[in-house]
Amino acid sequence: MLAEDPPSGYSSDTSSEEEYTLPPADSTLTRLECNFPSNRILKQIANDFPNLQILDLRVGPEYDNDGISLCLHNFTFPNLRQLTVSNVNLCTAEFLRGQYPILQSLYLEYGRCGSIELDLPHLRKLHFNKWTFTADVDTFGPSLSCSPRLEQLDCYKLWGLGNTSRSQLKHTLVLPACTSLDFHRSDDLEHLQIYAPKLRSLNLQACFSIRSVQILDRKPTGFGHLPSVPTAEQSKYRVNLMNAGDLFDLSGNVVVHPRCAGVFRNDEAAGFDPHDHYALQRMMEDWKNSK
Structure with a gap:
C-alpha cells in the first residue's frame, strides 16, 4: 500500500x-x-x-x-x-533485537548515519548502496558478527569504514553462515579479518585503500557460542582484487590461503596470466618468503 x-x-x-x-x-x-x-x-x-x-x-x-x-x-x-x-x-544505524526481533533483510541506500550498532539474530541479507558513516565505526565488525545467520553482505560505495580514533582499525567479521561479501568501492576500507567458513565470493574491487586481508581458520576469542567448522569442511572462495591497489603491498593470506580458488586481477602487465591462480599463488608465496 x-x-x-x-x-x-x-x-x-x-x-x-x-x-x-x-x-x-x-x-x-x-x-x-x-x-x-x-x-x-x-x-x-x-x-x-x-x-x-x-x-x-x-x-x-x-x-x-x-x-x-x-x-x-x-x-x-x-x-x-x-x-x-x-x-x-x-x-544512527542502530537496529537491535528488542525493536526488530525477526528482521531478515536490511537495505540502506543513498544516505548517511553516525555510527552502527546491530544485534539482529535473524538477519540474512544486509545491503549498503552509496551509504556513508560519519562517526567512528569501531562497532562495524562486532555489529555484523551479532548476526550469525547473515548470508550476504552487499556494499557499493560504503564509505566511512576508515573512521576511527585508533591508529589502525582492523574490522574483524565473524560470519559462520556468510557465502558472499561484497565491498565494491569501499574506498577507505584498509584492514579486514574474516572468519567465514562458508564464504564463496569476496569482492574487494576498487577498494583503493585496502592494505591487509586475513582469512581466519578458527573463531576469534569471544565467539565460543558459535558452532565450529573443521578446516577440511570450509568452502573454497574466489576474491576480486580488480583495481584494489598494489597486490604486492597487500598483507595477509587472502590470496595464498588454501581455500582461495581464484583471484581476479587486472595485472597482465605484471608478467603473468591473471587467470592462472596457482602461478599467482606461487609467486605471492615466493615474494612473501623473500621479505
Missing part, C-alpha cells in the same frame, strides 16, 4: 497533521511503502500497523534529504522482516 504524496515544502519533522496522510490503522496490513517519512510518521506507523512485515521508507531523488534524519532505533516493529531506507539519513 502506498501512502499519499505530501504537499509542497516537505519537512521531515513538522508537526502539521496535513504534512502527510497514512492509510487508516489496520492491524492486518503487512506491507507499506512510505515515500515521505518523518519521525512523527514513523511513530504512527509503529502504532497503527503492528503486523507490518515489509516497510519501505524512501524520499524521491528530486527532494533534498539533508534535512531528513530518522531515529529508527526509537520505534519497535515486532513482525518486520524486510526494511528499506532510501535517500533518507539516520541518526
Whole structure:
C-alpha cells in the first residue's frame, strides 16, 4: 500500500497533521511503502500497523534529504522482516533485537548515519548502496558478527569504514553462515579479518585503500557460542582484487590461503596470466618468503 504524496515544502519533522496522510490503522496490513517519512510518521506507523512485515521508507531523488534524519532505533516493529531506507539519513544505524526481533533483510541506500550498532539474530541479507558513516565505526565488525545467520553482505560505495580514533582499525567479521561479501568501492576500507567458513565470493574491487586481508581458520576469542567448522569442511572462495591497489603491498593470506580458488586481477602487465591462480599463488608465496 502506498501512502499519499505530501504537499509542497516537505519537512521531515513538522508537526502539521496535513504534512502527510497514512492509510487508516489496520492491524492486518503487512506491507507499506512510505515515500515521505518523518519521525512523527514513523511513530504512527509503529502504532497503527503492528503486523507490518515489509516497510519501505524512501524520499524521491528530486527532494533534498539533508534535512531528513530518522531515529529508527526509537520505534519497535515486532513482525518486520524486510526494511528499506532510501535517500533518507539516520541518526544512527542502530537496529537491535528488542525493536526488530525477526528482521531478515536490511537495505540502506543513498544516505548517511553516525555510527552502527546491530544485534539482529535473524538477519540474512544486509545491503549498503552509496551509504556513508560519519562517526567512528569501531562497532562495524562486532555489529555484523551479532548476526550469525547473515548470508550476504552487499556494499557499493560504503564509505566511512576508515573512521576511527585508533591508529589502525582492523574490522574483524565473524560470519559462520556468510557465502558472499561484497565491498565494491569501499574506498577507505584498509584492514579486514574474516572468519567465514562458508564464504564463496569476496569482492574487494576498487577498494583503493585496502592494505591487509586475513582469512581466519578458527573463531576469534569471544565467539565460543558459535558452532565450529573443521578446516577440511570450509568452502573454497574466489576474491576480486580488480583495481584494489598494489597486490604486492597487500598483507595477509587472502590470496595464498588454501581455500582461495581464484583471484581476479587486472595485472597482465605484471608478467603473468591473471587467470592462472596457482602461478599467482606461487609467486605471492615466493615474494612473501623473500621479505
